[in-house]
Amino acid sequence: MGLVDRGRLPKPLTTLFNMGRSYSMWVYQWGLACCAIEMGAAFGSPRYDVMRLGVIPLPASPRQADLVVISGTVTDKMAPAIKRLYEQMPEPKYVISMGSCANCGGPYWDSYSVTKGVDQIIPVDVYVPGCPPRPEALLEGIVLLQQRIKNEDMGARWRGEGTVPMSAVDGESAERGGVPVVAG
Amino acid sequence: MLAADLLVAQNVGFYLIAGVMVVGALRVVTSNNVVHAALWLVVVLAGAAAQYVLLAAEFVAITQVLVYIGAVMVLFLFGTMLTRARIGAEKDLNNKNWVLGVPVAVLMLATMVIALNDGFGNEQLPLDAPPINTETISDQIFGPYLLPFWALSFVLLAAVIGAIVLARKD
Amino acid sequence: MGVFPLSPADTTEAPRDERRETELGAILGALGGNVADSLLKPNDDIWVRVTTESWRSSIETIRSLGYAYFCFLSAIDWMPSPFGKGENDPTQPAPERDNSIVQGYTGGATRFQLLVRLVMPGSTSGVNIKCDVPDDSMTVESLVPVFAGANWHERETWEMFGINFAGHPDLRHMYLPQDFEGFPLRKDFPLLARIVKPWPGIVDVEPLPGDENEEESEQS
Amino acid sequence: MLLNQFLILGAVLFSIGVYGVIARRNAVLVLMSIELILNSVNINLLAFSLRSGTADGHTFALYVIAVAAAEVGVGLAMVLLMYRNRRSIGLDELAEMKG
Amino acid sequence: MHALLASDVPYWAQSLLRVLGGLVAVLLPAGTVVYLFLFKMMSFMQSRLGPMEAGPYGSLQLFAEVGKWLQKEDIHPARADKFLFKIAPLVVLASTFLLVVVVPFGPDAWFTNFEAGIFYALAVSSVSVLGILIAGWASANKYSLLGGLRAAGQLVAYELPMVLAVIGVVIQAGTMNLQEIVVAQNAGSMFGWDGLGNPYLLTQFVGFAVFMIAVQAELTQTPFDMPIAESELVSGYMTEYSGFRFLIFFIAEFATAGVFSMIAAVLFLGGWGVPFSWFGWTSLGDIDNWMNIVGPLILFTKMIVLTFLIMWVRFSYPRFREDQLQGFAWKVLIPVSLVNIMVTAILKVAF
């Protein structure tokens, strides 16, 4: 079974399911370091209120999560736990790497105990730069991810090709070159 | 609706439920996991409640659900989880002489079935008897059976005190 | 001794700090022969170095003088780093450095020194207590019986410097994975990332052709 | 519906319960088997009550349920005590302990 | 509705209609509660907006949720008891469905009309304990087990105040039939004035308070949410559940909130009815047929008010500790409700 992930659904249905995935992203309450607080601000602050976008920060267990924001420094001691928790999330799952530490090690690039980027252990869908990124920057990352999900080809994801657009034509809108996702 | 239909429907219900109950009861005494046994017991108890309904005993049926399924079974599950409740099969849940139980039970069953057949044969139950309502039961309890009722309160009190004494640490 | 003009308040001649002088006097008096060296910087702080053997008893004595607040315990590795700071050009041989060990205030004889700060609660009267760590045994008495709070600090120091604490209840790794090797805060522990990654600063501006001898590009 | 349907169902449950009481070593399971027996009794009580058209059987069924609840309570408390003292709830071991 | 069905429609169609009605009666409150309260009201209480992007004002958020959960992988941990792990959510959901059976929605719009209606409701509501206990045990997870045990301990502790609180109403109404309780409230009068009927909220205020507190606890909402206490047990007995099975728990939780609110509305707020004196009715037989359409809406409104109360408390309070919770039930609620019963009984006999 697994019609969604095999990409065997008619296109309207696929679009529908993609919409469902993009507008209902239960994000895992899991902060690592400084960025966790900015993530908390994005999730918890009424000023940003990520719930508007359909990103629901309720679950505390990976089993109910769709999205995990790796927010902060990944240390070598923490890395196995991160890997495991990512594994324990049910498919389909998405990862946002938030901040320099998670992207590349950031200020601790030369430390003896810090993993140089979370993408060394788990695949990442969107990288949000900043140290820490403003909450809006994280929101932008989430909006970007949502746009990509709306156009996503689950089959390709399943084959391990990452997030690729359903077709090249539609894909144009999903990829953007340096301009903010939603203007104005 | 015809009486025959009624008969059929009720009988079908009875046999279905009875079948489930017997299977459940067998699993209770043969299951090799205590929690599974407890849950099979729930099935039997629910079936019994359904049988009570068929026997037009609404109040008793609901009491069965409330007390047995809602309370006693929770007690059982607590009891098992407080002692030992592993996931998966367990050995040594049975006695060494469990084989002895089979003939005893079969013998007993045979005796009873013969006796019952002798005694009641094909006696029919009244089909359209009005369900015994709460009022009647209430009158029974607070009338002729008042004394057992009060005695019951002492039994319950004794149970509370006894259980607290037993379950306390000191 | 600052190179820059001190603020007017500090330019007065050799300030005296009578409060600290009394305090130091009391400490020296109580410790007696256990003191190896001491230093008082007026309006700044007190340093006392005690002998290794009397480490725990000295701390106990000082505590009984009213310094009941355990601030921190750590160590200092006085060996200059063999790697320098973010070696400018790893392709070049490391520049000659003075690699002799020079201890800081109150001197010392060994590469590692322990450092404890105790404070009198409710005031700012504190004292920094140092003691040498024997280079061979690398073992000092544990302070846990004196200050329960020293437990974690000693674990950290053990993990970071490899200094053993005799009598510590459980010297286990605290920060690093149990199988971590090496003692990161020793000066000779290399930061691999710095050694592996080429410093972007080495890629300097290419000189004009026929201009090779021009070494210094104008920096500001 | 025959009266015997219910009575025989009761008898079957009763026998299974008896088997359980004999065969089971685990005290909690024995208590469960006793519950089976009590339920079979209740079925009989109610069946006869329906036959006679009175509510006596109902009243007694209620009492049986109540007493059964008390019995389970005390029984499990004993099991717990046993477990606490002996780390096992095997009934045969209990017997050995006596002798 | 029932009269209509009984005469013209064959039994199977009746049953089908009832089941469909039941589905609506379970899922509609669940959806409403989740959207209106969990998303919107909670957000507003925190000066936020809640879901806005999926549909206008986030109105399609629930559909997105269902669409998402349908595609989520369903994980059964290797050490779990697979079968029990799988059926536990169904038990909890079934308990909700069995509960909604007794709720009367209008003079003729009911699914069943038991004589011992409220007694039945109390009985089946306790079935969900089994589901939760099984879920906690079968997950083979420590948080789950602790959560399950806590949940069971708590649910049984608060079942009792709930039962006792209801007894006051039963004494007043002299019946356990929910339909008759509704009629008794709406046809009754207070001191000879029948403009309000006699909602038991006014006479059984203590009972109502105890009942609502017990409902709060039965639903494991803050301040009684120890079983799923996030900061302690991650998600309690739901920790290991993923995919649609989790959603079933989720639906059941909020549907049960809705159904319990309906039952509370029936018991204390006059259910589907408005005071009969407004329309000159005196008994069930007099009521006009349109009440079968309006009645459910009235009940629904009352349900919204009561769920608002539940959720309001949920979003305002911190949670108890387990022993405080038990102590509260046994030392406060149960004595209070026993006293309430006694007082009600004495008054009933005296007047």
Place this chain on the structure above:
Amino acid sequence: MTLIGDRQQLSYIAAQAADARVNVELETEGMTLNIGPQHPATHGTLRIIARLDGEQVVWAEPSAGYMHRGYEKLTEVRTFPQVTALVNRIDWLGSFANEVPFILAAEKLMGVEATPRAQHIRTILFELSRIANVSLFLGDLGVQLGAVTPVFFAFRDREYVLNLIEAATGGRFHPNFDRIGGLKDDLPAGFIDETRSVMKKLRNFCDEIENLLFGNEIFQSRTRGIGVIPKEVALQYGLSGANLRASGVDWDLRRDQKIAMAWDKADWKVITHPDGDSFARCWVRLQEVRESTRIVDQLLDTIPGGPVMVKVPKIIKVPEGEAWVSTENPLGEMGYYVVSKNDQGPFRVKIRSASFNNISIVPWLLKGVYVPDIITILASLYFILGDIDR
């Protein structure tokens, strides 16, 4: 304010110990519960290993290090400005407060002192970061105890403070605004008025939290008498900040220490509470936010004019010497022991962070409590992972 008497305190502690002992005897197959590294209650990645008997903790130990980033080593390979930028991230909620003691220590070694205006602005920003830090604690406290709403209020009102900090320094979190000898820049226009109105909002927030959480009977029953730390034990473990003051020690480095900051220019109180339980710790913090808003308000009135930077060379070399400076940070006493060898960077920096000491008391404190109390106690001790692990 109700007090728990000494006798009660002691009997509570004795009861805890006795209970734990009893249960150790009874318990054979207890359960080991991991709280963390990923757990909603751990503010990040602390791990608490607790052996339970039922729900009672027989033995518990925090296992730190999941956020260990090697600060002390990194400071040895960085220059002074780079270290300033780095130490921001130790206590990531009160970043500016992290910079100050380090800069002060460096200034002490160099023998320079910031201008009065710089000192004033430093103090204001210091207190602002304290407010930002502790207000989040107040909200998070609610989450730990199961109340969802306070944290949203906290994030709402904290944003105003962050706006101020960002307007002045350019960073919401990591200002990197302090320089040896003063500040990077002066305040932008409009800052003072804006700050005044924000302080009003913050006081209002404190009232809201007090009504919503602290006044709540459930909250009080959860925190009163839980996790009692007697004075002597607190000093032994080196607890500092609100945790120490909640045990009745009247000690605040802001008041008691003469350093180049402007706290003595304002009139404010040191808050203490004699109980030493979780409630006292939370209460002290709440009051401290109020006091901080008062300090900020007063300091805004008296900002002196002048430059914000003394003249220092562009490439800084700090003369040889050792210096210790600590300040009263939001989490407690944070200090830097800086050893310099006349180089561009420090030779060795020992970072004495408050949470490390505050958390080291946890094994002592958790013995015999119940699982929910673990959460209460941890929340009330208030730690930040970066501050423990560094």
Place this chain on the structure above:
Amino acid sequence: MSQFLRSYLTVIWFGLASILIAGLLLGISAVLRPNKPSEEKLLTYESGVDPVGEGWSQSQIRYYVYALLFVIFDVEAVFIFPWATQLERYAGFGLIEMGVFVAILVLGLVYAWRKRVLRWA
């Protein structure tokens, strides 16, 4: 079939309906959803570290005492209900009858209270 039994049949329909609707949705979900088990994924969740010890504990006896008290009082409630509906007819005597019953049970509660099984420590 009598009206009485029909009502209860409805209960069964509802029970079946709940199972059916859940089963249907689970079925759809089973068709749609991916399934990619891995060893790590099937491991019990324990905050990201290896599960320690067994997944069960000898839980506290207190839970049991609470449950027991509940059972006893539940039984009491069962008897109060019919009494409550008929109270009007029983009048004063009914009050006494039930009063005695409840009073005796309350003794149990008081006993439990005095023995401090209602608190934890």
Place this chain on the structure above:
Amino acid sequence: MAKPKVPGLLKGLGVTFGTLMRTVTEGAATVQYPHEKETPPIRARGVIALHEGNCTSCMLCVRSCPDWCIYIEGHKELAPPRRAGGAPRKVNKLDRFDIDYALCMYCGICVEVCPFDALFWSPEYEYSEPRISDLLHDKSKLGEWMETVPEAPELEAGAEKKGKK
């Protein structure tokens, strides 16, 4: 304590209900991000913009960067003399100026040390990427950010004016 004591439980309910009412009547504190955006403060450190003309590829920023995340390559060229008849000047020409935003810690040291005013802070923040390599902004991209660099803010009263960024 003359005031009658309101139970804390009710006060708490009052706070949440008050907020609910305020949200309904006055609107939420929310800025609906993708549709409306707040302008960050002028000094906000969002992204570093490069004024290429000012850069002399002196490497000062590269060397002071704690994260080693700036990469500069350049060569020398002869430029026409400033005054007529003077000798041709040697000018550093910038070939490559990359900042790796995946590594950058946004400390601002590079902007501070730049002696030629070639680097500026821009408060822009919207440049998250699905591929990490795209976070390495090259010369032209850094140049684009220049458009978003705001004027330095006015200073608060009492400040000694310095016309520096």
